[in-house]
Amino acid sequence: MCKNYFLVFLITMAASAETLKCEHHKTAEDDDWTIVLRKRTNPKRKFPKLKPSKQQQEQQQTQWAPTDIETTLEKELHLMNKMKISIEKLEKSQFFNAFLDQIHTPEASQHFLKLTQSQSKVKMVIYGIGSIESFESPRLQLSLAILMKRKLDWIGEMEVFDPIISLTESKVMVELGCRVLLVNEHGRREAVDPILFFMPHCEVELYDNLLKTNWRHDLLNKIILLGNSFEKYEHHRLVSKNQALDESRKHLLAIQEFTKEFEIKTLSDDYFRAFHGSSWHFFSVDCDTDLQLTC
Numbered sequence: 001m002c003k004n005y006f007l008v009f010l011i012t013m014a015a016s017a018e019t020l021k022c023e024h025h026k027t028a029e030d031d032d033w034t035i036v037l038r039k040r041t042n043p044k045r046k047f048p049k050l051k052p053s054k055q056q057q058e059q060q061q062t063q064w065a066p067t068d069i070e071t072t073l074e075k076e077l078h079l080m081n082k083m084k085i086s087i088e089k090l091e092k093s094q095f096f097n098a099f100l101d102q103i104h105t106p107e108a109s110q111h112f113l114k115l116t117q118s119q120s121k122v123k124m125v126i127y128g129i130g131s132i133e134s135f136e137s138p139r140l141q142l143s144l145a146i147l148m149k150r151k152l153d154w155i156g157e158m159e160v161f162d163p164i165i166s167l168t169e170s171k172v173m174v175e176l177g178c179r180v181l182l183v184n185e186h187g188r189r190e191a192v193d194p195i196l197f198f199m200p201h202c203e204v205e206l207y208d209n210l211l212k213t214n215w216r217h218d219l220l221n222k223i224i225l226l227g228n229s230f231e232k233y234e235h236h237r238l239v240s241k242n243q244a245l246d247e248s249r250k251h252l253l254a255i256q257e258f259t260k261e262f263e264i265k266t267l268s269d270d271y272f273r274a275f276h277g278s279s280w281h282f283f284s285v286d287c288d289t290d291l292q293l294t295c
């Protein structure tokens with residue numbers, strides 16, 4: 001009887017040692033797995049909270065809510081009316097016709113098709129729209145997103161985020177069919193499925209965050225990006241030779257050779273402010289490409 005208990009005890013000990021082997025890390029000096037047994041300490045002892053590293057802090061996504069919590073039906077109706085006028089104006093414009101024609105040219109459409117064929121609906125994520133209450137450009141930019149959704153059957157859900165959106169703006173955007181995100185992703189959305197990112201006139205760090213998060217051939221190849229022209233950033237780099245700036249945009253500059261860009265033509269002064277310097281971007285990276293950061 002006693003012998004049996006001893007046998008069971010030995011087997012249990014061997015099994016726990018096996019578990020420990022898997023759970024503990026390699027020591028630097030020794031290439032073998034090392035079992036490190038912790039001393040039994042006071043079970044109530046709390047482990048000190050570790051401060052997140054700089055990288056962890058950068059990666060943290062923050063909860064967000066509009067800073068103003070006041071809205072009225074009157075304000076919302078007024079803004080909705082402004083949006084309707086903006087959508088109607090844009091829909092009838094030569095600018096919008098040319099915009100749609102460009103998407104349907106054989107040269108551009110093959111890039112859209114590559115991503116839309118595998119997925120019946122492609123989500124549109126809109127970052128940095130700005131204040132649609134205060135300025136015409138953000139209103140026109142949001143109008144463009146809404147019209148794209150209405151006219152292009154491959155566009156699915158629309159998600160919007162800008163930390164400056166007010167409660168009135170948020171409610172109107174929802175009414176117009178958008179989902180307003182409650183988390184500041186800092187542009188770090190992974191394109192696990194194809195995504196159209198609409199980032200009108202965003203700061204360069206936001207584009208760079210997006211690229212950094214998707215810095216793998218399979219993810220990059222799933223991105224359609226409508227935003228500031230990367231070619232113009234590259235041109236600016238060549239002219240200014242400011243290396244300090246290069247650091248904040250290193251992914252953007254490094255992806256340049258794998259990027260196909262189509263410039264948006266503004267055609268008239270009415271649309272210049274909202275869409276100047278904007279382009280469609282498609283990335284085409286082979287699976288055996290070693291993505292290097294050049295700066």
Ligand SMILES: C[S@@+](CC[C@H](N)C(=O)[O-])C[C@H]1O[C@@H](n2cnc3c(N)ncnc32)[C@H](O)[C@@H]1O
Nearest residue numbers: 127128129130137161162163164186200201202
């Ligand atoms: C240069 S403004 C462009 C505004 C507008 N699209 C325009 O063209 O007038 C950049 C916008 O990006 C927004 N922004 C800043 N950080 C952001 C973030 N983490 N996610 C989304 N938008 C952000 C800012 O609040 C600002 O409205």
